[in-house]
Amino acid sequence: MREFIVEADGGSRGNPGPAGYGSVVIDAATGETLAEAAEYIGVTTNNVAEYRGLLAGLRAAHALDPTARVHVRMDSKLVVEQMSGRWKIKHPAMKPLAAEVAAVFPADQVTYEWIPREQNKHADRLANEAMDSGAEPPRARAATITDKTAADLRAAVNVATPSPGWAPADMGAPATFVLLRHGETPLTPQKRFSGSGGTNPSLSDVGRDQAARAATALAARGTIQDIVASPLTRTRETAAAVAERLGLDVTIEEGLRETDFGAWEGLTFGEVRERYPDDLTTWLADPAAQPTGGGESFAATATRIAATRDKLVAAYAGRTVLLVTHVTPIKTFVQLALDAPLQALFRMELSAASLSAVAYYADGNASVRLFNDTSHLR
Template identity: 35%
Template sequence: MSVTRWWLIRHAPVPNPTGAIFGASDPVADTSDWAAASALAATLPDPAVWLTSPLRRSRQTARALHPGADPLVEAALAEQNFGAWEGLSHDIVAARHPDAAARFWEDPAANAPPEGESFAAVMARTAEALIRLTATHAEQNLIAVIHGGSIRAAAALALDLTPTAALRLRVDHWSLTRLDHHATADGSGSWSVGCVNRLPGRDAAGR
């Protein structure tokens, strides 16, 4: 049985004093936490195929972890697009768009913000990307420096979670989530989960 290993990393934090919503927006990340970067980098395999989303915070974090990497850019692993709410705080959204906000929060996994996409849609495109890239890079290590939403979506694929259940997963900045795909000769396969949201320098118990 062949194994393809995924190392999913959430990008470094983005300074956000106003609590703005950003998904498809492209703010700059703060990658100055050298201790977190070095501790995380020390756990990563070499050689590996590196991937990022098209967003700057993803690419900046990949460079901080491996300055010599030349990552593949995969648009399907980008963060959820919050459409007309990008750049606004939740309080401003509630004040300016009360009806749309109320509808969204009735089912935030299935409903999309105006001009945006739902988390369920993020799950669908992320699953397609993982299956495609697993087949393309079979039996290799794939390090994807991406986003909280797309990491939750990837874990949901491995764990067979609903969109609502997947939104309960915590995914911190600089955290590692490990997924393995086990392929079989008949073309079928299965996923296993090594860890979710492991932070640099902490053991499996979170200490």
Template identity: 50%
Template sequence: MTARVVVEADGGSRGNPGPAGYGAVVLDPQTGAVLAERADVLGIATNNVAEYSGLIAGLRAAGELGARHVDVRMDSKLVVEQMSGRWQIKHEGLKPLAREAAALARGFERVTYKWIPRAENGRADALANSAMDGTPVSRNGPAAGGTAADASAAVAGQGSGAASKAGTTSASAGATSAAARAGSGAAPATQGASAPGGWVPRVEAPTRLILVRHGETPRTAEKRYSGRGDVPLTDRGQAQAKAAAGRVGLIADDVAAIVCSPLTRTRQTAEAIAARYARKPILEPDLIECDFGTWEGLTFGEVSAQWPGELTAWLGDTSLAPPGGESFDQVAERVRGAVAGLRAKYSGKTIVVVSHVSPIKVALREALDGGPGFLHQLHLDPAGVSLVDSWRDGGVSVRLVNDTSHLTHL
């Protein structure tokens, strides 16, 4: 396997939003040989969602092939500019997909993004149309034993079946318009992009996150700031962890992974859940609690007495950190990356995530599209269970928040 590959990706929607699909092809940059092809239907989605889905599928295929350098080529100016960091991602429905793509990209040594005219992206376009026509593709090597040249010839025969790019009369016209917006310094308008309005029936399994806060610790019981301090569960906390394992078992007969923060209290809670599934917890450092700095181990009253100004400012601004600590914005950044990575790795499966108050609040805030105040307005109990489903088109459904029904007997 060559260390460097080219990924050509595309997606389209017949209606925008409408029946959508994506396609991606991985090529050897020296010979042009087809190394992998991916295509699938998305259900009802927009062009932009389909294009991002094609990129994700291409990056995932390149990773499975062991590539280290990836050159992405797409005829979507929007995706190329956003993934290159030159355009902001303003549409909420695209942000989870962009984060998923970014998490996959971090798995390579180098990823570049280049816009190409639509006429040069025919292979991926044809795969996207094959998906929308009911022919998903997931294979390595040339199509049906053919060569990349054969695939190009087949694409040249595509006619009216080309994926619909609503609102764009031609690739060059779309690129010119996008370039004009970029040159003006204004963030580009999303080309008709919007998540499917209202509730759309789902035909594919969601990626399900079962979010579990750790059980009680001595600091939890005393209502002290408990961040990076590595305190174990109390006896009551151990009982709560076992009860949480039972609640998780009612939600999922099996899980793909049990992931937790590396601190003792989360590992102990995760181990209680893992015992039910005969699995070993996977440690994820980015799921660790916020670093409360010099406030660690203190009560709210003690902090208020010693740092009244700093505490008031911190409560009103998520970009501020406690003295020597970490801001909630910093927590959110690492948690977003961790969650995106889990969704990419375990797409369509169920994952148990055992963490702390701040990371779980961040994950729920992202899912519910909440503002900064959400972090201070949501309460999470020890061993409380929350549930978030998500789909590749950006759809999210929060099904449970801080369920403690399993703790009533303790």
């Protein structure tokens, strides 16, 4: 069985910016270069360019011998760890690229190794030549690289950047979630646990007024394109007030429901501390701990919210979506965006009918743009 070494690299001048990739296939036994591939792929991110370089290198190796064993060497820790299965691919827009990479060879024929940049000079040079030229270099030894067009891939990953901030302003819109906590219920001012396993209360008169004020504020923004809500009554009622004002329909998403607080539902914090002191202490110290009576842990909630986030980002790429949900889901959206520990949930204050916002980009990054804004309630 033949053995190949694939060295690949990609880069973006601006991240996102003008981007290109380079890859080389080497005979592991002789050190001979068997194929090179490089391409300018337009404006995108470093991560996309790196994955494109890897994809081109593997396809070149496959064209030479589909039965060969392949050892990939890259200076991208992200790509190596993700394709090795040790790191999760967080953003749904990156998953199609990774899936294409994984489909070139059977998994047991490919291994991955991270190398320092200085040991990846050949592929790095090809990538820089591609970026310099703005066109595909006329080089291909012993293999023809068949690939999707840059336009097709850019459409597939929908590369986007924020308008103000760290990147150019002309890159298109990210998937932006405006997060609205529901208005008050009779349990809210008493600070009682109110999750998805309790009495499912409706909004109080105060809560309905808060929902109306939030609707007015969001109408003034003029940016909301879709509304998605938790299935619980208080979020449905809040979403309905906004939808009526904006002339939009409401989509119900089960994944946006509040945490189930088990036997603590309807109790105040003090009552829980009095009745279940040991369980409460454990819960405050360990995000994997469940509330008494088989409630949902914060770790389980985070897993659910991450899956819901991925689903919604894929469904609403490039759009601004109002998510009407609850305290724990909103805090978890922010915690995940910041890559903060789950204990950070205990250090966030989130008021009834408050607005927060997180933008999600095609390379898996996120930007928290707003948190706990209550100015529309004053």
